[in-house]
Amino acid sequence: MKLTNTKQLISFCAAFSLIGAVANAKKPEEQAGYDKSKDLGVKAPDGADTPFDGTMKSVKKNWEMWPKSDMDITWKIVKSPTDESKVLMTDGGKRWGTHDLVTKKKYHDFEGHVEFVMMGARGDDKAGGYANSGVYMQNRHELQIESPKGKNIADPYGWKIGPHGIGAVCMEHVPKGNAWRPNGEWHSYHFLFKAGEWEGEKMKEPARLTLWWNGIKVHDNVPVKHANGGVKNGPSDESLKLQEHGQDVRFRNIWIKPIK
Template structure:
């Protein structure tokens, strides 16, 4: 009798575990989880190239000639304070960015070492910085991989300066009724194929970001007086409702 009861119960347990695992793998309404399968490589068919072998689809944030340099598929920021933005605006999306930071030796301010950033909707910055080798106890929410000044990465996985790294970002824009925010923006970020932010609810804009609002805005690639390099960058518009 015991064996007879145990067998159906065991089967039910296996079924429930399988259903739970399946649910965790699929995207959920209102969430940025489950969109990226980090084990699958390659660009989705409907993704839009922002930086590729043939050129780049970014324009100066301000109306002025750009000093960013493009050569052989690599776009390099200038020694200055000028940023580039996407030509289009985006609401929900998946973004893949490959970047390589420079090294500034003997600098008093760590934020002057390999600094750049990806400003989602020109509002929320995922920090780019030369933060390799910083101990966890010393790591600040303004270092590489952080949602700037709001949250440190869950794992410290930055590579050495000069090595190519990647961010894979899924973003769900804040929701508004009129001018009233009803839901925070949410973000999931993988750095170098490691999960560093898991559907984090962003409570407000970061640093020098634009004011939150219902309208979509461009993605900004920050020029922060460091020759940070970018390549193989694309964006896939999504609808995460």
């Protein structure tokens, strides 16, 4: 192809760079530091709570809606996109903060594990397009789930992940690595959370979080100072929350083990 002007040359170079980034992208399991014991399929240890077993019965027993606990549960049990198992799908709201799901049990310090898959628009059962959700520690501190808009889903995070991107402690810490998997493939968050120390309503020490995203440690004992939606920051024990944001995001293999 003959490049006849500067704009064509710039466009060609940009396209070539994108192709190179996608070609060189490494899957999480190919990256240095990958820990299989923190990725998909990790079984709940002794003493862990398992609030979802693939049935609506377990959802009604262990979860309630937020911010209104007296609402009927709107989330659905659907088929996994990768096998015949039953998984939990976000449903009910068109914007965040109106139809979230929280555990009835509240937690202080804990280890936990959540697996999720981003599909995209709700209703067509296809893996593609934008999806957004989140996993909240104590219904305060959000581990962001997001597939970006307008990017190549094969490797949309060849560019730097921002504070609102997947793997971020939302609006507070960006992930140290890129463990992206495309829409339609399962992701895992494995986390250790230590609650903050409070003197009345005054924070003495912030909460601390360690997070493995798809087996890659992307946060290592980082301080978490700010609540991003959910309940006000404070000393109370609170729920694990899954966010509904208006798109199709599905969950499985959820467990929480209190640390004493």
